[in-house]
Amino acid sequence: MKDKCQAHNLLSENQLKITKQREDVLSRIIELDKPFNVNELRSVLGGNFDIVTIYRILEAFSRKGIVREVSSLNGVRYFELSCVHHPIHPHFICEHCHSIYCLGAIDYKDSLKLGKYADTHSISGISINFTGICGQCGVK
Numbered sequence: 001m002k003d004k005c006q007a008h009n010l011l012s013e014n015q016l017k018i019t020k021q022r023e024d025v026l027s028r029i030i031e032l033d034k035p036f037n038v039n040e041l042r043s044v045l046g047g048n049f050d051i052v053t054i055y056r057i058l059e060a061f062s063r064k065g066i067v068r069e070v071s072s073l074n075g076v077r078y079f080e081l082s083c084v085h086h087p088i089h090p091h092f093i094c095e096h097c098h099s100i101y102c103l104g105a106i107d108y109k110d111s112l113k114l115g116k117y118a119d120t121h122s123i124s125g126i127s128i129n130f131t132g133i134c135g136q137c138g139v140k
């Protein structure tokens with residue numbers, strides 16, 4: 001297994017039509033390697049993308065499961081890459097600096113156990129977030 005996915009391959013593996021824009025956006029997401037919001041993504045993409053376009057691309061990616069929504073912080077939605085290198089994991093959100101940290105992956109079986117609480121509902125995604133004060137803010 002390579003240590004990072006190639007945007008081009010990830011698109012074709014997921015039967016997404018390959019366009020220059022999609023490939024650019026996905027490459028940046030792979031490089032970022034952490035949760036991001038649309039504004040952050042836009043700034044690393046440079047001026048050629050408007051927010052609406054980026055959202056449209058992200059929607060397409062999340063439908064195919066290439067990105068997942070991590071959480072929303074003060075109404076800002078955060079996404080991250082979802083691929084073999086990035087299995088589902090909990091996140092830690094600092095209430096002070098609003099950083100989002102990726103925590104270690106949880107056992108898939110463990111997360112399925114949690115699913116039993118959903119009872120008759122049908123589960124399409126799992127997100128687990130912890131909130132508190134991060135190590136950076138705590139030491140001050």
Ligand SMILES: [Zn+2]
Nearest residue numbers: 005083084085
């Ligand atoms: Zn990957």
Ligand SMILES: [Zn+2]
Nearest residue numbers: 094097134137
């Ligand atoms: Zn913090």
Ligand SMILES: [Zn+2]
Nearest residue numbers: 080101102103
């Ligand atoms: Zn994460």
